[in-house]
Amino acid sequence: MSSITYQRISKFWNVAPSSVSESLRKSLLKSFFDNNDGLCTLNFLENVLVDIQHAELKLQHEHTTAVDLYRIISDLIKKLEQRLDDHYFGNKAYMILNSLKESDKNKAEELQQSFESFIKVTIEYTNSYFDKNRNFYEKLSVFDCHFPRFLKWEYIMDVLDLIKIDDLDKDELYNEYCEIKFMYNNLKNKNVKLNELIKSYILNKNVHNPQSTTYKEENLLCDDSDNEDFLLRDNKDTDENVRFDQLWSYLINLKGATPNIKKIICYVFSIPCSNAYVESIFSQMNHLWTNYRKRMDIQLVAAELQIRKNSSIPCNDFYKSIISQQDLLKAITTNDKYETKRRICSQ
Structure with missing residues (x-):
């Protein structure tokens, strides 16, 4: 057991770590884990x-945006509230509580009340951050294909009032909206799986060198950025697992010219729902702009960062692509790229 874990447990038992012998430490821990109260609490927390x-990992995905936030947080709160309504804290905790009711009814009730209190505090804490912008995130969910308001014109107008994008032709936007909506409804009514269409579209979009590039199809639609995917995997054969950023990309590509819809989608889906994506940028920068590369100009750093974040080409294919472009190689090996700098110095 780590020292941090021990310190937490010893604090719980009001024992100073420096004054506890090894034998007493083991005795205290054994009494905790052999005690029904402790086991019941641990099983409750585990459940x-x-x-x-689950919700936290979803929020950490690189593809998660503000459009996802309302659904993720609302689903979490609903689940926790349902647990309160059903008084369900996990099967093992349920069995221990039932056993305790026969031997010590007051203790069982005390434990149950503490579990309910924990869930209530969690809900209150989540709402304390979420409520400030709940209305905004709820309106953005009109672009979430899993949400009842998906593609409802009145809610799209609400979003436009919030984000205020310049140069939008709303009359033309409505025409584009109708065409997108009809096209989406037709796709849903056909005897085809929407997720398969999108998967094929993403594969075709990403293929750069079929001879050397392979892609994991299972990662194209869901949960492609976490090491703990097992917590998030569902049945990928259903349309419920369509990632709606990919859905919108597919619909816009299928429709063709939709400049007004595209402006809205690009704006809305560029809003991060947490600082996870921003922190990933800083992580990239730690390797990108080091003391050994400090003379790189800001535009070059920005270009390399964009390539790192947006390109899905494997390193070998990227290398082959570069060496196959003679004009690019020539520009790299000459001083043409420093023309602007030379001109400034000569003035």
């Missing part, structure tokens, strides 16, 4: 924290 971790 409930999965829901919270």
Whole structure:
């Protein structure tokens, strides 16, 4: 057991770590894990924290945006509220509580009340951050294909009032909206799987060198950025697992010219729902702009960062692509790229 874990447990038992012998430490821990109260609490936490971790991992995805936020947080709160309504804290905790009711009814009730209090505090804490912008995130969910308001014109107008994009032709936007909506409804009514269409579209979009490039199809639609995917995997054969940023990309590509819809989608889906994506940029910058590369100009750093974040070409294919472009190689090996700098110095 780590020292941090021990310190937490010893603090719980009001024992100073420096004054506890090894034998007493083991005795205290054994009494905790042999005690029904402790086991019941641990089983409760193990069961409930999965829901919270599930939501947390979704929020950490690089493809998660503000459009996802309302659904993710609302689903978490609904699950926690449902647990309160059903008084369900996990099967093992349920069995221990039932056993305790026969031997110590007051203790069982005390534990149950503490579990309910934990869930209530979690909901209140989540709402304390979410409520400030709940209305904004709820309106953005009109672009979420899993949400009842998806493609409802009145809610799209609400979003336009919030984000205020310049140079939008709303009359033309409505025509584009109708065409997109009819096209989406037709796709849903056909005897085809929407997720398969999108998967094919993304594969074709990403293929650069079929001879050397392979892609994991299972990662194209869901959960492609976490090491703990097992918590998030569902049945990928259903349309419920369509990622709606990819859906919008597919619909806009299928429709063709939709400049007004595209402006809105680009704006809305560029809003991050957490600082996870921003932190990933800083992580990239730690390797990109080091003391050994400090003379790089800001535009070059920005270009390399964009390539790192947006390109899905494997390194070998990227290398082959570069060496196959003679004009690019010539520009790299000459001083043409420093023309602007030379001109400034000569003035």
